[in-house]
Structures are given as C-alpha cells and as structure tokens.
Amino acid sequence: MTHARFYHAGCPVCVSAEQTLLNLLAAEVQVEVVHLGEQPARVAEAERAGVRSVPALVVEGQVLHLNFGAAIDELK
Secondary structure, eight states: OEEEEEEEOSSHHHHHHHHHHHHHSOTTEEEEEEETTTOGGGHHHHHHHTOOEEEEEEETTEEEEEEEEEEGGGGO
C-alpha cells in the first residue's frame, strides 16, 4: 500500500484540490490529510518534506504542489 500525505490550509483552493484528488487516487493509496490551519505544529514537518506551498501532496518523498492556495511561510 502506498502512503501519501496531503497538506492544506483549509482555503477554498485547498478544499477543492482535496476533494478532486481523493476521488482520483486509487483505493490502495492511503492518504493522510493534514489541515495546517488546524494543526500549525505540523508546518515544520511539511517544510522538512519539501512543501513550499499548499495544497501539496507528498508521496514517497516526492512533493507535488497543486494549484496555489498559500505559501508555507504564510502558515507560520
């Protein structure tokens, strides 16, 4: 099973990307959704993973930046 982490800030761009993305991924992809607006302590984790803006999906060390909702620096 593939594990992925989807970081977002809860903005309309992020929520739309989450809904679209989760519907497109195969069922065997386990996705943890991390709302950085509600879990600000995890911003540093997202930065270490390479996230520079949200929404972003991290899969097997690869960061996929989707659209643009907010820069990671805005969430600190």
